[in-house]
Amino acid sequence: MPDSSGDPVRLMPTTTTATPALLVKVPLRTTSFVGRQALLRAVQEQLQAQDTRAVLPHALHGLGGVGKSQLALEYVYTHQHDYKVICWIPAERESLIVFALAGLAAHLGIAPGGRDSLGAPSADTAVPAVLEALRTGAPYDNWLLVFDNAEDIEMARSYFPTNGPGKVIVTSRNRHWERVATPLQVNVFERQESVELLQKRSPDLTPEDADRLAEALGDLPLAVEQAGAWRAVTGMLVDECLDLLAQGSPEILELDPNPDYPVSVAAAWDISLERIRENNPGARQLLDICAGMAPEPIPRSMLRGSRSVGIPPEVDALLRESIKLNRAVRDLSQFSLVKVDPRSDTIQMHRLLQTVLLAKLSAEERALVRDATHQLLAAAKPGSCSSPTEWPAYQALLPHVLASLAVISTDIYVRELVYDTVHFLYFWGDHEGAADLARQAWNAWSAVSGEEDIHVVRTARTLSFLLRQTGGIPESIPLVERALEVSRRSDGDPEELIESLVELADGRRYQGRFEEAWDLSKKATELARDLFGPEDPTTLRGTHSWGVDLRLRGQFREALPLDRENARLLEVLFGPTSFFTLNSLNGLSVGMRESGDYLSARDFQEDVHRQARTAFGEEHPLTLRIARDLAVCRRRDGALEEAAKLAEETLQRFITRYGPDHFDALFTATNVSVDLRLAGDHEGSRRLGETTLRGYVARLGENHAHTLLTKANLAATHRALGAPEQAQELEDDAARRLTDTVGPRHITTLTVAIGQANTAYALLDIERAHKIDSANLAELAEVAGEDHPLTLSCTANLALDLRRLGRGAEADEIQRKAVAGFSRVVRDDHPWLLAARQGRRIECDMAPMPL
Missing domain, CATH: 3.40.50.300 (P-loop containing nucleotide triphosphate hydrolases)
Structure with a gap:
C-alpha cells in the first residue's frame, strides 16, 4: 500500500495468475x-x-x-x-x-x-x-x-x-x-440491484421492505447507497424512513424547483445530514465548508494544519484535536457523505452532495462558508512555488483554489496563495493555466481594491509577463505600463517601482524598442544600487536586465564586466547551480561570443551546459536555452556538425514542449536554418527559414530586429540557391528597416551589409560590392574592433572585390591582413579562415539573442 505520495497501486490477482496492470x-x-x-x-x-x-x-x-x-x-x-x-x-x-x-x-x-x-x-x-x-x-x-x-x-x-x-x-x-x-x-438500478445493495448494507431488511424503500428512492444508485448507509448506522424502521423521505422531497423542490440532481437522493441525504447535525455539529459544518471546494480529493493535512483561522468555532474545535477530526471524518464516512482514501490521506465528497448543501445555504451563509474555505486553503499554502518538491502540494490544492473562487477574496493571505499558485503553474509548465488564473485575479482584485493596491500591481506585472510568454504581446504592454505609472506615483515600497521598471524593459524588448528597454533597466539598476546596495537580489535582477539590453544594443564589451560581476554575486547568493546563476552565466557566454571571442565562449558555454544538465536535466527550459546558445557557440567556433546536431535536437524539444510558434522554438529554428544551409541542404534551409520568418512576423512584427536578422539569414540561403535577386530584395528591406529601428551602426545592421555586398558580388556588380564593403569595414572596425571575426570577414571579402576590380596588389595585402587576423582569433581549421586563405566569399550568420 503506497503512502500519501499517490504512488500507483498493484493489486494481487484474485482470479488469475496473470500480472495485473x-x-x-x-x-x-x-x-x-x-x-x-x-x-x-x-x-x-x-x-x-x-x-x-x-x-x-x-x-x-x-x-x-x-x-x-x-x-x-x-x-x-x-x-x-x-x-x-x-x-x-x-x-x-x-x-x-x-x-x-x-x-x-x-x-x-x-x-x-x-x-x-x-x-x-x-x-x-x-x-x-x-x-x-x-x-x-x-x-x-x-x-x-x-x-x-x-x-x-x-x-x-x-x-x-x-x-x-x-x-x-x-x-x-x-x-x-x-x-x-x-x-x-447508464440508467438507474434494476429493482433487484437496489434490493441487493440495501440488504448488503442492512442484512436485517426483508426483501419486501427493501423493495418499498427502493421504490421511494427511484432506484437511483446514489440514493440507494445513501439510504443503505444511514439505515445501517441508525437501524431506522422502514416506515419511518419512508416518512422522512416524503417529508424531505417538498423541501428540496422549494430550494431548487429545477434541481440538477434527483430529488430522491437529496431527500435521502437530508436524513443523514440531520442525524450528523444532531450528533456532531462540527462535522456538519465541516461538510458545508468542504462543499465550497472542488469535488476532487481534499488533503486531510489541509485540515490538520489549519489552526487559529477565521472559521466557525465548532469546526475550529475539530481542527485543534486530531482525535475529534478523525471522529468527525469517520462519522461522515459512515453515512457515505464523504469517501476516505487512506492511501493518499484524502477525503472526497460527491459533486451532487455539494450542490445540495450549497442550495440549502442563504447568500450570507454561502459567503461565510466560502470565507472559511479560503482561510483553510490559505493556511495550507505550501512552500516555494518554484521548488519541484512543493509542486505536488500545489497540485492538490489547485482544484480547490479554483472551485472556491479564491480569486475573489480580499484577505491578503488568500491573495498570496493565489499569487503563488499562478507562479507555481508557470514554473510547473502550464503557462496558459497560469495566465488564465492571473487574469482572473487581476480582474477581481482591481475591481474591488483599485489599481493602487499592491496585489493588483504585482498581478498586473505577472499577467503581463505571462501574456508575453504565451504570445499576447499587444495585450501585455498596457498592463505593465499602467503598473509602472502606479508604482511611480505611489509612496509605497520602492522595490515595486524597480520591479515595474524591469518588467516594462522586458516588454519593450519584445516590441523591438531596445533603446527604451535599456533606459528602463539602467534606471532600475541604478535606483536599486542606491537604495539596496549592489548585492541585493532586486539589484541583481535589475543588473541582469541591463546586461540583456546592452547586448541587444550591440554593446557587448560594455556588457561583459557587468555580466561577470552579476554572475559572481548571484553565485555567492544562490549557489553555482541555481537557476538565476546559470541564466546569468548563459548571458555572459552570449556576450563573449558576440564580442568575437569564439573559442573562449564555446569552452565557457560547454561548462555552463554541463552544469545545467546536472542541475535541471536535459529537458528543463533553461537547459534547452543554454543548449541553443551553445549550438551557436559551436558553429561560430567552426564545429558545424556538432552545432547542427545540438541545434536540431533542441528545436525538436522546444517544439514538443511548446509548439513551433513559441519564441524559444522560433529562435532555435533560425539557427537550424543556418545550419542546414552550411551543411548544403539549401532547400531545407529555405523552407525552414521562410516558415520561421512568418512566425516572427506574426509574433514580433515586421520591424523587430529578430525578424529582420532571420530575413537576412534567409537571403543568404537564396544566394546559395543561385537566386541573388531574391536575396537582394530580402536584404535591402531588412537593412532599411534595421537602420530605422536599431540604427545604421548597430552590429546587426552592419552584419546584414556583409550579406548585401555578397549579393552584389554574386550579381557581378563589383563596384557596389566594393562600395558596401569599404564603408562597412570602417564601421565594423570601430564598432566591433579590428580583430573581430566579422571585421576580418569583411576585410577578406573586400580583398576579393579589389581583385575583381584589377587592383591585385591591394587585394593581396588586405587578404594577408585578414588571414593573419583570423589566425590570431579562431582555430586553424575554422571555415572563415580557410575561406580567407582560398579566396572565397565569407557568409556571416546572425543568431537571435535572448530577449
Whole structure:
C-alpha cells in the first residue's frame, strides 16, 4: 500500500495468475458495488470492438447519481489483468487532466529530464512525452485511460493519444459525446440491484421492505447507497424512513424547483445530514465548508494544519484535536457523505452532495462558508512555488483554489496563495493555466481594491509577463505600463517601482524598442544600487536586465564586466547551480561570443551546459536555452556538425514542449536554418527559414530586429540557391528597416551589409560590392574592433572585390591582413579562415539573442 505520495497501486490477482496492470491514480474500489453485470459486459464488448490502431472513446453517460464513475471503476478492477497500465484521469478541468498525465509520465519513467530528485515532472515536458509514449506503445502498450466526468468534449479529446495501442473510457453527462464516441447509457438500478445493495448494507431488511424503500428512492444508485448507509448506522424502521423521505422531497423542490440532481437522493441525504447535525455539529459544518471546494480529493493535512483561522468555532474545535477530526471524518464516512482514501490521506465528497448543501445555504451563509474555505486553503499554502518538491502540494490544492473562487477574496493571505499558485503553474509548465488564473485575479482584485493596491500591481506585472510568454504581446504592454505609472506615483515600497521598471524593459524588448528597454533597466539598476546596495537580489535582477539590453544594443564589451560581476554575486547568493546563476552565466557566454571571442565562449558555454544538465536535466527550459546558445557557440567556433546536431535536437524539444510558434522554438529554428544551409541542404534551409520568418512576423512584427536578422539569414540561403535577386530584395528591406529601428551602426545592421555586398558580388556588380564593403569595414572596425571575426570577414571579402576590380596588389595585402587576423582569433581549421586563405566569399550568420 503506497503512502500519501499517490504512488500507483498493484493489486494481487484474485482470479488469475496473470500480472495485473499498473494502476495510476485509480480510486479505491467500491466495496458496495452490486449488479450491473450486463453493463460491464457491454463496456467490455464495445472496447473490444474498437480499432486498436485508433483510439475511440467509449462514453458512459446519464443523469447524475446513476453510477457512471462507479461502473467505470468496477470495470477497471474487474479487468485489471487485461491491461498493462491503467490511469484514472479526473477530467472536469484541464489542469486536472494535465496533473494526471504528468503523474503517469513520472510513474512510467518517460520524462526523466523534466523530473526533480523526487520525481516531480514538469507539465510542459511530461504531457507531450506521455502522450507520445502512449501513441507508440513504449514502454507500455495495451493501456487504458479513464477520463472521468469529462464535460468539455474538445478539451478532453485534445489529450487523447493519437493512434495508440490502447483504449479510452469517458464518463460524462454531456450527451454530445454521442457524436464522437460509442455511447452506453447508464440508467438507474434494476429493482433487484437496489434490493441487493440495501440488504448488503442492512442484512436485517426483508426483501419486501427493501423493495418499498427502493421504490421511494427511484432506484437511483446514489440514493440507494445513501439510504443503505444511514439505515445501517441508525437501524431506522422502514416506515419511518419512508416518512422522512416524503417529508424531505417538498423541501428540496422549494430550494431548487429545477434541481440538477434527483430529488430522491437529496431527500435521502437530508436524513443523514440531520442525524450528523444532531450528533456532531462540527462535522456538519465541516461538510458545508468542504462543499465550497472542488469535488476532487481534499488533503486531510489541509485540515490538520489549519489552526487559529477565521472559521466557525465548532469546526475550529475539530481542527485543534486530531482525535475529534478523525471522529468527525469517520462519522461522515459512515453515512457515505464523504469517501476516505487512506492511501493518499484524502477525503472526497460527491459533486451532487455539494450542490445540495450549497442550495440549502442563504447568500450570507454561502459567503461565510466560502470565507472559511479560503482561510483553510490559505493556511495550507505550501512552500516555494518554484521548488519541484512543493509542486505536488500545489497540485492538490489547485482544484480547490479554483472551485472556491479564491480569486475573489480580499484577505491578503488568500491573495498570496493565489499569487503563488499562478507562479507555481508557470514554473510547473502550464503557462496558459497560469495566465488564465492571473487574469482572473487581476480582474477581481482591481475591481474591488483599485489599481493602487499592491496585489493588483504585482498581478498586473505577472499577467503581463505571462501574456508575453504565451504570445499576447499587444495585450501585455498596457498592463505593465499602467503598473509602472502606479508604482511611480505611489509612496509605497520602492522595490515595486524597480520591479515595474524591469518588467516594462522586458516588454519593450519584445516590441523591438531596445533603446527604451535599456533606459528602463539602467534606471532600475541604478535606483536599486542606491537604495539596496549592489548585492541585493532586486539589484541583481535589475543588473541582469541591463546586461540583456546592452547586448541587444550591440554593446557587448560594455556588457561583459557587468555580466561577470552579476554572475559572481548571484553565485555567492544562490549557489553555482541555481537557476538565476546559470541564466546569468548563459548571458555572459552570449556576450563573449558576440564580442568575437569564439573559442573562449564555446569552452565557457560547454561548462555552463554541463552544469545545467546536472542541475535541471536535459529537458528543463533553461537547459534547452543554454543548449541553443551553445549550438551557436559551436558553429561560430567552426564545429558545424556538432552545432547542427545540438541545434536540431533542441528545436525538436522546444517544439514538443511548446509548439513551433513559441519564441524559444522560433529562435532555435533560425539557427537550424543556418545550419542546414552550411551543411548544403539549401532547400531545407529555405523552407525552414521562410516558415520561421512568418512566425516572427506574426509574433514580433515586421520591424523587430529578430525578424529582420532571420530575413537576412534567409537571403543568404537564396544566394546559395543561385537566386541573388531574391536575396537582394530580402536584404535591402531588412537593412532599411534595421537602420530605422536599431540604427545604421548597430552590429546587426552592419552584419546584414556583409550579406548585401555578397549579393552584389554574386550579381557581378563589383563596384557596389566594393562600395558596401569599404564603408562597412570602417564601421565594423570601430564598432566591433579590428580583430573581430566579422571585421576580418569583411576585410577578406573586400580583398576579393579589389581583385575583381584589377587592383591585385591591394587585394593581396588586405587578404594577408585578414588571414593573419583570423589566425590570431579562431582555430586553424575554422571555415572563415580557410575561406580567407582560398579566396572565397565569407557568409556571416546572425543568431537571435535572448530577449
